Amino acid sequence: MIFEPFSQKDLEKIHAATLEILEQAGVIIEGKRAREILLSAGCTEKDGRIYFPSGLVEDALKDPVPLTFYGIDESIVLPLTEAERSYSHNFGSVSVLLDHETDQIREAKVKDMEDFARLSDSLPYLDLVVPSLRATDIPEEIANIGMAVYTMKNTRKPVDIGTASDSWETRYLIEVAATIRGGLDKLKNKPMGTISISPLSPLNFPADIAEAIVDCAGLGLPLTMLPCPTRGLTAPMTLVGGLVQQNAEQLAFLTLAKLVNRSCPLVYTCRLASANMRTGFVGGKDPDLGLSGACVAQVARYYGLPSGVYGMDTGASVPDIQSGYERAINCLPPVLARATMVSGFGLLNGGLLASAEEMVIDNEIYGMLMHRLGRDLEVDDEIIGLEVIKAVMDGGNFLAQEHTRDFMRKGELWQGKLGNALPFEEWRSRGCPDIRAEAKEKVNQLLDAHPGPYLDEKLCRELDLILEKARDERVAR
Amino acid sequence: MEKVLAQVKEAVIEGKREETLRRVAEAVEAGIEPSLVISKGLTEGLYVVGDKFEEGEYFLPDMMLAAEAMNGAIDYLAPLIKKSEQDGGVRMVIGTVKGDLHSIGKDIVIMMMKSAGFDVIDLGVDVSSATFVEAVREKEAAVLGISALMTTTIQEQKKVIDLLKEKGLRERVKVIVGGAPLSEEWAVKVGADGYAPDAISGVKKVKEMLGL
Numbered sequence: 001m002i003f004e005p006f007s008q009k010d011l012e013k014i015h016a017a018t019l020e021i022l023e024q025a026g027v028i029i030e031g032k033r034a035r036e037i038l039l040s041a042g043c044t045e046k047d048g049r050i051y052f053p054s055g056l057v058e059d060a061l062k063d064p065v066p067l068t069f070y071g072i073d074e075s076i077v078l079p080l081t082e083a084e085r086s087y088s089h090n091f092g093s094v095s096v097l098l099d100h101e102t103d104q105i106r107e108a109k110v111k112d113m114e115d116f117a118r119l120s121d122s123l124p125y126l127d128l129v130v131p132s133l134r135a136t137d138i139p140e141e142i143a144n145i146g147m148a149v150y151t152m153k154n155t156r157k158p159v160d161i162g163t164a165s166d167s168w169e170t171r172y173l174i175e176v177a178a179t180i181r182g183g184l185d186k187l188k189n190k191p192m193g194t195i196s197i198s199p200l201s202p203l204n205f206p207a208d209i210a211e212a213i214v215d216c217a218g219l220g221l222p223l224t225m226l227p228c229p230t231r232g233l234t235a236p237m238t239l240v241g242g243l244v245q246q247n248a249e250q251l252a253f254l255t256l257a258k259l260v261n262r263s264c265p266l267v268y269t270c271r272l273a274s275a276n277m278r279t280g281f282v283g284g285k286d287p288d289l290g291l292s293g294a295c296v297a298q299v300a301r302y303y304g305l306p307s308g309v310y311g312m313d314t315g316a317s318v319p320d321i322q323s324g325y326e327r328a329i330n331c332l333p334p335v336l337a338r339a340t341m342v343s344g345f346g347l348l349n350g351g352l353l354a355s356a357e358e359m360v361i362d363n364e365i366y367g368m369l370m371h372r373l374g375r376d377l378e379v380d381d382e383i384i385g386l387e388v389i390k391a392v393m394d395g396g397n398f399l400a401q402e403h404t405r406d407f408m409r410k411g412e413l414w415q416g417k418l419g420n421a422l423p424f425e426e427w428r429s430r431g432c433p434d435i436r437a438e439a440k441e442k443v444n445q446l447l448d449a450h451p452g453p454y455l456d457e458k459l460c461r462e463l464d465l466i467l468e469k470a471r472d473e474r475v476a477r
Numbered sequence: 478m479e480k481v482l483a484q485v486k487e488a489v490i491e492g493k494r495e496e497t498l499r500r501v502a503e504a505v506e507a508g509i510e511p512s513l514v515i516s517k518g519l520t521e522g523l524y525v526v527g528d529k530f531e532e533g534e535y536f537l538p539d540m541m542l543a544a545e546a547m548n549g550a551i552d553y554l555a556p557l558i559k560k561s562e563q564d565g566g567v568r569m570v571i572g573t574v575k576g577d578l579h580s581i582g583k584d585i586v587i588m589m590m591k592s593a594g595f596d597v598i599d600l601g602v603d604v605s606s607a608t609f610v611e612a613v614r615e616k617e618a619a620v621l622g623i624s625a626l627m628t629t630t631i632q633e634q635k636k637v638i639d640l641l642k643e644k645g646l647r648e649r650v651k652v653i654v655g656g657a658p659l660s661e662e663w664a665v666k667v668g669a670d671g672y673a674p675d676a677i678s679g680v681k682k683v684k685e686m687l688g689l
Contacts, residue, residue, distance in 0.1 A: 095628045095658065140632040165576075165629060200578055232538065233581045277536040279675035280585050282657065352658060 001377060003336035005295050011302050014244055021248040022052035027203045031210030034256055041259050057251050060258040064304035067222055067265040069128065069158035070190040072180060072454055078127055078158055080267070080306040085374050086335050087127035088311070088366050090120050090359065091347035093147075093163065095134040097354040098318065100440045105317075105353065108133035110150060116346070117154035118450040119356055119443065123363040125370060126345055128193065130160040133354060141474040142467060145172045149463045152180055152192075153453045160193035160224075164212040170195065172470050174221065179462055180455065187221065194224040194267055199249055201229035210256070217257040222265040224308060225253040230282055231274045239288050242272045243295055267340070269308040270296035273350075283350035285315030285322075290330030294337035301338075309334045312344030312362050313351070319358040319436055323348065327365055335374040342366075357439035360446070364418040371414045418442065481507055482518040485550075489522025490529075492542030494549050501550045511557040519547045523592055530677075537585060544588045567687065570612045571622035572600030574633035579626040582676075586622060586655060589676040590683070595620075606633070606640040613641065613650050620683055623669070625656040635667035642668070651686040655679060 006014070026049035029035055035050065044051045066081040078087055097108050113133045120129040131147035138146045148162050161177045164170040173195065174184070181187040197212050199205045205213070216223055227249035229235035235242040250268050257264050272292045273282045293309030300307035311331040316323040327344075334342050345366070346359035381387075388403040398404050419435050420427055427433070453460055481504045488497040497519075504514045526543040529535035569590055573583050580602050590597050598616055600608060613621050621641075625631040634654050641647040647668075654669040664672035670686050673679035 093628055096660070134628050140629075144629070204578075206578055230581075237538075277538065278530075278533075279677065280537060280582055281675055 001336070002338050003294055003333060004298050005291065005333075005337070006298055011299065014240075014247060014299065015302070017244050018247045018251055019052075019054040019057060021203070021245070022057055022252060023054055024051070025203070025248075026051040027205065027248075027252045029205045029210050029252070029256075030207040031205070031214070032207075033214050034205065034210035037214065037259050038256060052252060052255060057255050060255040061251070061303055063262070065263055065265040067191075067267070067306055069193055071155075071157045072152060072159060072192060073156035074190060076157055080340050083306070083338075083340050084376070085370060086311075086339050086342045088125060088342050088345060088362075089128040089130050089160070090116070090126060090132050090345035091343065091351060091354060092130040092132060092160070093134050094132065094347070094351065094354040095136055096352065097133065097356070098348065098358075100356045100443050107136040108354070109137045110135045110146070113147065113150045114154050115447055116354070116356065116359070117151040118452075119359055119446055120345070121155035121157060121454075122446040122450055123345070123359060125363045125366040126157075126359075128158045128160065128341065129155045130193075130343075131162055132346065139471065139475040142172075142470045144169055145176065145467060145470050148173050148176045149467050152176065153455055153460055153463060154450075156454045158192050161195045161221075163196045163198065163226075164216060166208050167211060167215055168474075170212055170215065172466065174219070175466055176463060179466065180459065184219070188219070191222050191265075194222040194265075196224040196226045196269075197253070198226040198228055199253060201227055201234035201249060202245055203249055203252065205252070205256075213253065213256055214260050217260040217264040220261055220264055222267065223257060224267045224269055225250050225257075226269050226271060227253070228271040228273065231272065232277060233275050233280065233282075235272065239272075239292060239295075243270075243292060243299070246270065246272050246296075247299060266305060267308050268296065268300035268303065268305040270310065272296075273310075281350075283315040283352075285326065285350070286313075287326075287329050289313050290333040293330070293334035293339055293342070297334055297337035297339035300340070306340035308341040308343065309339040310344060311335070311339075311342035312347060312365070314348060315350055317349045317353055319348070319355055319361055319439070323358065324361075324365075327362070331365065331369060332373065335369045338374075356443045357436055360439040360442045361418065361435065364416060368414060368416070371411075478507065478509055481509065482514065485514060485518030486522035486525070489519055489543050489546050489550075490525050492526075492539055492546055494542070494546045497546040497550050498553060501553060505554070505557065511554045515551065515554060515558075519550055523547055527592060540592070541585075541588055544592055548591075566594045566596045567620065567689070568596045568598065568616055568618045569620040569622060569683070570598045570600060570609070570616055570618040571624065572604035572609060572612075573602040573624045573626075574630050574637065575603055575605045576633060577625050577627055577630035578602045579624075582626065582655065582657070583622070583624040585676045586624070586679050589680050590622075593680045593684070595683075606637045609637045610640045610644055610646060613646055614644070618650055619687065621650050621652045622679075622683075623652065623654050625654075626658075628658045631656055631658055631663065634669070638668045651683070653679065653683055653686065 029050045038050050042053050042056050069078040113135045116132045120126050131151040152159050162173040178184045178187045195216050199209050229246050231242045235245045270293050274286045275282045289310045296309050297307045311334050312327045313330045314323040314326040345362040348355050388401050485500045488500050587597050623634045623637050652669045653671045654664050671682045673682040
């Protein structure tokens with residue numbers, strides 16, 4: 001049971017329209033090296049825009065490179081290419097949070113960054129950790145590098161390396177990850193995550209972005225292609241139009257990266273959003289987010305690429321009913337479509353606000369989705385329970401059957417850890433506990449129980465020195 | 478005359494670029510003063526659009542199309558009007574900070590400010606602190622709008638304001654900051670006079686700051 005929004009004919013139409021955009025509307029690409037690479041491969045240029053011949057794009061799409069993530073603890077393995085279910089990850093790069101102790105909205109500090117990494121590490125249904133908070137008590141110039149250091153120190157799981165916005169910062173991000181792995185070659189063989197690069201929409205690769213693609217693809221590190229178009233503002237108003245433009249942005253990115261290095265693994269992401277058409281605010285309150293993620297899962301699969309899509313998204317600013325139903329509506333379609341990675345643990349207000357208690361609640365939601373909805377159903381005699389039905393009909397009940405006990409132990413029933421399912425009288429006699437209070441308590445329990453940095457002291461010290469070096473280079477004292 | 482001007486007004490309300498131009502040309506051919514075409518035709522049309530927006534009937538694309546229809550017509554009329562008749566309105570300089578190439582939020586604000594009668598000078602995107610400050614000085618702006626979209630670039634807003642102070646220009650201009658990751662606290666922290674979460678409240682905030 002895989003949800004596929006498009007027919008084969010739809011997919012072919014989308015692909016053909018994408019090639020037509022790349023060939024006839026072209027792409028704004030700056031950056032000397034990127035332009036030279038594309039032009040010498042057969043692209044043409046007119047008035048500064050680069051036009052992609054279809055054959056070149058089709059060729060770049062051949063032989064997609066398989067990708068597997070390895071945790072900071074290398075025994076934790078996420079095979080993205082052959083994934084049978086969707087992996088989850090948290091939000092990234094948010095600098096404001098809803099404090100779970102005080103209920104106040106405040107700026108994130110380094111301590112919060114560590115806590116969120118440890119929380120991500122502790123939640124069993126969160127697969128990949130993304131550097132989440134952008135602390136305001138470290139200098140702006142080294143904030144992204146700090147995010148990588150503090151996150152990687154505090155988890156055993158696979159970790160995204162960060163977002164490349166200029167070459168100085170990107171070099172440092174790679175140095176941090178390579179130091180943990182014990183060298184760049186080891187990092188290439190066992191990547192812990194990707195480096196994300198975002199072109200502008202519509203179809204615009206400024207010099208820093210185009211050069212970052214050339215540099216990172218050259219190293220052979222896996223890249224997340226991360227255009228973020230907004231329907232009606234920087235992409236067509238229609239969902240399918242937005243998806244096609246986004247696809248053109250992906251394939252322009254892919255063609256450039258593949259021309260630099262055929263063995264560069266790439267992840268196809270969907271960040272297609274919509275805006276409030278009265279204020280221009282892009283705020284998450286949109287049932288199309290989940291559907292667009294399902295569409296991209298199918299399009300990416302058509303190209304043989306792993307996908308990363310929105311899931312746990314909401315416009316709400318607290319973990320409330322709105323947050324709950326919007327998350328459910330947006331997370332279900334990509335999970336049913338088997339998107340490779342689904343984002344958004346802990347995210348509120350369309351990605352502007354972070355919440356630790358929401359992280360814990362999302363762990364529960366994702367657990368429920370992964371219980372069965374996000375997996376293939378198996379049918380065989382034992383699962384059907386042919387023999388047990390016959391036995392019970394001869395006398396007895398299902399409770400006293402080994403079949404019942406065995407399948408219960410195998411997890412046939414969802415055993416939730418959070419939320420109320422008590423008879424209401426008992427719930428009332430316990431003082432009417434609510435999910436937020438429960439989640440807040442759980443946050444503290446998990447943080448108290450976390451063993452601290454997984455990396456040894458020497459390695460932690462090396463990472464601190466890298467951060468110090470970056471500080472010396474860029475931050476005025 | 479009434480009928481022709483009503484047709485100009487209607488074309489603006491409908492956000493029809495070509496038709497607005499055609500109706501404006503007809504009005505000029507009929508001998509109507511260009512300044513009257515602007516005030517009784519185009520501007521009145523835009524007021525209706527503004528009202529419809531306030532009432533919730535119109536959305537941003539309706540506003541944008543109407544504003545573009547009007548701007549196209551004004552470009553056509555401008556050479557026909559005597560300099561002395563042109564009323565500039567309060568001057569605002571606006572741009573997106575250095576390192577940030579996002580323009581659409583800023584463009585919505587510009588459209589709204591122009592519709593509210595402000596004389597807006599757009600510095601574009603990736604604007605250095607020095608360029609902002611120089612524009613404030615040279616254009617004698619009453620208002621400066623500083624836009625930034627990304628958590629990684631909002632810091633630049635403070636740099637612009639610090640440079641204004643350094644050059645002794647801070648007291649001469651009201652500063653408003655905008656961008657999705659911002660808050661009132663942020664505006665205070667960077668030393669701005671105000672912040673608005675969206676373009677509509679931005680116009681209100683600027684008027685409030687200027688005591689208009």
